[in-house]
Amino acid sequence: MPDHPNSGSQRKGAAARPAGELPCPTVVLGSEYLKRLERLSLRFAAGLERREGAGRAGLLGSGEEFVNSRPYRPGEDLRQLDWDLLARLDRPYIRVSRREAAESWSLWIDTSASMGVGPPGKLQMAAEVAGGIAAAGMQVGARIELVAGTRRFQARKLSDIGQLVEFLQNLCAEGAEGLATAVEESRPPSQVGRLFLIGDLLDLEHKQALRWRRPGRELFWVQILAPLELLPEGGGRSHVEGSTSQVGEWVEWVDPEGGERLSVRLDGSNLAAYESNLERQLEAWQSMAARHGVSHGLFSSDSPFESAVRATLEP
Amino acid sequence: MNLEWVHPTGLWALVLPIVLALLSLRRGKPSSLHLGTVRLWRDLTGESEGARVRRHLPLARVLLIGALVAGGLALGGPRLKTPSIQKTWHVVLDTRPTMFLEHTTEEGVPSGQGTRLAVGLRALEQLLQEQNTRPALRWSRRISGLTRLDRIASERVPAAFLVPGPSGHARSSWLALDEPHTLWVSDSMPPGSLPEHAGVVLSGGGPVPGPVASVGDRLLSMRAGEWVEEAGMPMRFVFLDEGLPTRLASFAKVWAGERGLEISDSDSGDESLALRLVAARAGSGSLPVEVFGRDGWQASAPLVEVGEESDSAPRPRPWLSAEVAGDVWPLVSWRPGWVRVAFGEPFEDRSGDPGAFAVSWADLLDRALLSAPGVLPQGEREPAGPATTRAPRSRSFNPEAAPGAWPLVRWLSAIAGVLLFASALALKST
Numbered sequence: 001m002p003d004h005p006n007s008g009s010q011r012k013g014a015a016a017r018p019a020g021e022l023p024c025p026t027v028v029l030g031s032e033y034l035k036r037l038e039r040l041s042l043r044f045a046a047g048l049e050r051r052e053g054a055g056r057a058g059l060l061g062s063g064e065e066f067v068n069s070r071p072y073r074p075g076e077d078l079r080q081l082d083w084d085l086l087a088r089l090d091r092p093y094i095r096v097s098r099r100e101a102a103e104s105w106s107l108w109i110d111t112s113a114s115m116g117v118g119p120p121g122k123l124q125m126a127a128e129v130a131g132g133i134a135a136a137g138m139q140v141g142a143r144i145e146l147v148a149g150t151r152r153f154q155a156r157k158l159s160d161i162g163q164l165v166e167f168l169q170n171l172c173a174e175g176a177e178g179l180a181t182a183v184e185e186s187r188p189p190s191q192v193g194r195l196f197l198i199g200d201l202l203d204l205e206h207k208q209a210l211r212w213r214r215p216g217r218e219l220f221w222v223q224i225l226a227p228l229e230l231l232p233e234g235g236g237r238s239h240v241e242g243s244t245s246q247v248g249e250w251v252e253w254v255d256p257e258g259g260e261r262l263s264v265r266l267d268g269s270n271l272a273a274y275e276s277n278l279e280r281q282l283e284a285w286q287s288m289a290a291r292h293g294v295s296h297g298l299f300s301s302d303s304p305f306e307s308a309v310r311a312t313l314e315p
Numbered sequence: 316m317n318l319e320w321v322h323p324t325g326l327w328a329l330v331l332p333i334v335l336a337l338l339s340l341r342r343g344k345p346s347s348l349h350l351g352t353v354r355l356w357r358d359l360t361g362e363s364e365g366a367r368v369r370r371h372l373p374l375a376r377v378l379l380i381g382a383l384v385a386g387g388l389a390l391g392g393p394r395l396k397t398p399s400i401q402k403t404w405h406v407v408l409d410t411r412p413t414m415f416l417e418h419t420t421e422e423g424v425p426s427g428q429g430t431r432l433a434v435g436l437r438a439l440e441q442l443l444q445e446q447n448t449r450p451a452l453r454w455s456r457r458i459s460g461l462t463r464l465d466r467i468a469s470e471r472v473p474a475a476f477l478v479p480g481p482s483g484h485a486r487s488s489w490l491a492l493d494e495p496h497t498l499w500v501s502d503s504m505p506p507g508s509l510p511e512h513a514g515v516v517l518s519g520g521g522p523v524p525g526p527v528a529s530v531g532d533r534l535l536s537m538r539a540g541e542w543v544e545e546a547g548m549p550m551r552f553v554f555l556d557e558g559l560p561t562r563l564a565s566f567a568k569v570w571a572g573e574r575g576l577e578i579s580d581s582d583s584g585d586e587s588l589a590l591r592l593v594a595a596r597a598g599s600g601s602l603p604v605e606v607f608g609r610d611g612w613q614a615s616a617p618l619v620e621v622g623e624e625s626d627s628a629p630r631p632r633p634w635l636s637a638e639v640a641g642d643v644w645p646l647v648s649w650r651p652g653w654v655r656v657a658f659g660e661p662f663e664d665r666s667g668d669p670g671a672f673a674v675s676w677a678d679l680l681d682r683a684l685l686s687a688p689g690v691l692p693q694g695e696r697e698p699a700g701p702a703t704t705r706a707p708r709s710r711s712f713n714p715e716a717a718p719g720a721w722p723l724v725r726w727l728s729a730i731a732g733v734l735l736f737a738s739a740l741a742l743k744s745t
Contacts, residue, residue: 022349114351122351200351229352251346255353264356277355 022113022256024121025173029165033128037161040306041135044313105137106192108182109148109171110199113256116173117200117226120301125224126198127168128305129312133196133222134164136313142194147186149177176257183208190214196312198222200229203257206288213292220312221289221296223282230300231275318723321392328390332383339376378738382731389727402450404514404707406439407492408432408472409457409501412479413695419521421698423539426520431502431699435518436472438704439500442516446706450496457501459484459651462492481651482691489513495708502699514707520699527696529687531575537696548687551589552579558594560616560662566673567592570680588652590684595619595657606665607637607646607658610675613666616658618644631655634679652685 072081072092085093107130115123134144138158146153146167153167180203188195195212197204201223213219253262264270282298289296299308320326350356408414414432417425428434443449453466454473458480467473488507489499497513499505502520528535532548553571555564555578568578576589602617618639631648638644648655664672686692 114349117349117351202351202354226351228348229350251348253350253353253356254347256349256351258353260353260357261347262353262356264359270359273359274352274355277359278352281355 022116022173024118024124025113025116026121027124027127027169027171029127029131029169033131034161034165036306037131037135037165040132040309041139041158044136045139103140103142103193104145104189104191105133105142105194105196106145106147106188107133107196107198108179108188109146110178110197110201110203111149111171111173112175112178112199112203113173114178114200114202115224116256117228118301120226121173122200122224122226122301123171123173125299125301125303125305125308126222127171129222129224129299129308130196130198131165131168132305132309133312135161136309137194145188145192147182147188149175149182173256178203178257180204180208183211188212192217194218194220196220196222198224200225201285206284210288210292210294213294219292219294221285221294222308222312223285223296223298224301224308225298226301230278231271317395318393319395321394323391325390325392326387328387329384332380332387335376335383336380339373339380373741375738375741378734378741382734382738385727385731385734389724389731393723393727395723402446402448402496402709403453404450405453405455405466405494405497406472407455407457407462407489407497407499408476409499410476410478410480411457411484411486411501411695412482412691413523413699414502414518415479416520416523416525416691416696418518419523421521423522423524431518431520432477434520434702435500435502435516438518438702439498439516442498442514442704442706456480457489460487462489482686482695498707504700504703512708514705515703517701517703518699519702522698523696525696526687526690527693529575529690533575534687534690537693549587550577551587551687552577552583554579554582554588554591554593556591556593558596558659559592559656560658560660562662562664563656563676564592566676567680570677574681574684586688588685589687590680591653592680593653593655594659595621595655597659602659603639605637605639607635608666609635610678611666611671612664612668612675614662614664614672616660616662618646619657619659620644621648621655621657647679649679649683651683654679654683 072094080094082093082095085091109123109126109130111123115121115126118124130146134146134155135158137144138155138161142156144155144164146155146164148167148171151167151171153164155161155164179197179199179201183204193216195217197209197220199222201209201221209221210219250263250265253264254260255262285298286296288294295312297308297311299311414435415430418428418431418434420426426434428437443452451468452470453468454476455462455464455466456476457463465473486506489505490507490510492499493510493513495512498516499510499513500516502518504515504517522537522540524536524538526534526536526545529548532546532550534545534548536543536545553567553576555567557580559567571578579588582588582591582593597617597619602619604615604617606613606615607618608614618637620639621644631645631650631653633645633648634654635647636643636645644657646657648657666672
């Protein structure tokens with residue numbers, strides 16, 4: 001039974017910034033998105049069949065390799081009891097296979113105010129990507145948990161997709177508490193085999209991003225930045241409210257979370273230095289991910305969510 | 316700076332740079348954009364939280380706005396305002412007899428507006444009323460080709476000026492009176508170049524029919540474009556003074572007979588007297604005898620010294636003089652209707668050419684002979700052309716800085732051009 005989208009407790013923290021001031025604080029997922037989502041999940045289902053038929057491990061992990069144990073719940077298959085632990089601890093434990101662990105996916109979505117930057121909005125892209133990953137997971141029978149700020153949603157059956165989309169649509173970029181706060185204050189269930197951190201990761205230290213890493217769990221960093229932050233194509237033509245600002249113009253940057261305002265001139269040297277700074281940051285994320293076996297993908301919020309989902313699940 | 320605007324409606328052009336400036340400021344305000352990577356920018360610029368929001372206009376746009384402002388001001392036609400103190404105009408009135416002729420149309424038909432003088436004075440009054448502040452007037456007049464600078468202060472033309480001067484004098488240039496705050500009142504533009512500073516009020520008018528010459532009791536008139544000879548003129552006389560040398564008196568009688576004039580031995584002073592030929596009276600003592608002459612004749616006679624001429628009557632013009640002991644003595648002087656001779660008997664002709672003597676003296680007597688009443692030379696009855704009115708330049712008007720120099724409008728236009736050019740350069744460089 002999925003949680004109500006509005007369930008969860010209100011966190012304490014920094015004063016929330018009015019969402020109305022942000023360019024793209026909300027999420028809109030229309031019927032077109034549902035169609036695209038359906039096509040994407042069918043694609044993963046077909047891929048799954050091909051891989052299982054060929055005897056290869058795909059999204060579901062590597063089969064009957066036991067990677068963990070958990071307390072026994074009445075009604076469970078007694079063949080999976082961990083007899084060694086029962087004998088040692090005198091309490092029943094169930095052996096958790098790699099396959100079973102992998103079938104529990106947890107998706108953590110950053111809903112801090114910085115995700116309202118755009119257009120297109122980063123939260124919009126994060127929601128679309130989360131929906132895509134969740135749909136793909138449900139297609140292969142994984143148990144899905146979505147966590148966005150104080151809200152949680154759980155689904156397993158494909159019939160839950162409508163409620164999942166509704167949950168995503170109710171997300172709103174606000175406040176200063178993002179994934180960093182979540183990592184510090186929460187802890188995903190131990191049986192989660194795949195854990196996705198979806199956001200701009202700008203408030204997250206590498207150490208925090210690795211805190212939920214554990215044996216038998218795959219970690220995914222889905223990093224989403226707005227075109228305005230990436231300064232694509234030519235460096236000097238940053239996106240400004242749907243138009244472009246000219247090289248040499250002054251821009252007042254506003255930190256959506258702290259409210260800090262910074263006037264800068266978009267001249268060639270400033271833009272080049274910024275790009276260099278950003279590149280160093282992103283390279284650090286990539287090298288950190290490679291070193292610790294984390295899947296890391298960087299996506300612009302104006303790219304199709306399907307490509308981000310495929311790049312994440314089919315590296 | 317005390318400015319006035321010649322074309323105040325041109326100032327509406329200033330709306331353009333104002334709108335452009337407002338739009339530019341609106342666009343020039345830094346766009347406030349939310350960004351998740353502000354920290355990266357801050358590391359870059361080193362600016363701290365709360366950095367000042369600045370508005371920046373591109374240099375090219377600032378220059379363009381400046382150019383438009385200068386151009387808009389130039390369109391308004393700014394000029395330095397002359398002090399609003401009351402001005403004084405010096406009105407020089409033409410008193411030739413032609414000014415007292417009836418004003419006519421181009422066809423020579425009376426226009427019904429009175430004399431040319433009346434028409435001119437009405438045009439003057441209208442010009443005065445058109446001024447922001449009615450100028451005070453000082454009046455002088457042109458008489459017989461000369462200017463009498465009376466400078467009589469009066470709102471209206473002085474009554475003494477409403478008397479026609481003698482006719483028969485060729486018009487000469489008035490350019491000596493071409494000064495600021497000076498106004499010429501006549502029927503047509505005087506000969507010579509146009510005045511640069513003085514204003515003009517010209518009555519204009521068509522040809523004026525009437526007598527143009529008289530001989531004895533006959534009149535020659537121009538009527539409806541045709542010459543008409545009329546008889547019945549009252550007889551006119553020439554007064555010959557007793558003290559005249561006999562030879563001169565004899566010649567004068569012959570000359571008068573030729574002109575249809577009678578000789579009178581009494582000075583009646585009335586209109587029938589066409590010319591008075593008088594002799595200067597000698598004082599006591601011996602008179603110096605000198606040789607004198609002109610126009611090819613020469614004579615000797617005792618000379619009479621005459622005193623200073625009075626200012627009341629028109630000043631006589633010398634016709635013949637002689638140098639006596641280093642001084643110049645006027646021997647023959649004249650003015651219209653009057654000739655004075657300052658030598659006496661014995662008068663001896665030394666040239667031996669009576670023809671030269673006769674031609675020379677006949678020319679003098681013809682010039683001094685008064686016209687018959689109502690008779691004006693043909694030149695004075697000719698058309699005066701169109702009416703013209705032009706106010707005089709003010710005294711602050713500087714001819715050096717007028718058309719060829721750089722008044723405010725030109726400065727502003729030049730500034731606008733320079734700024735526009737600089738704007739284009741700035742735009743190109745960016």
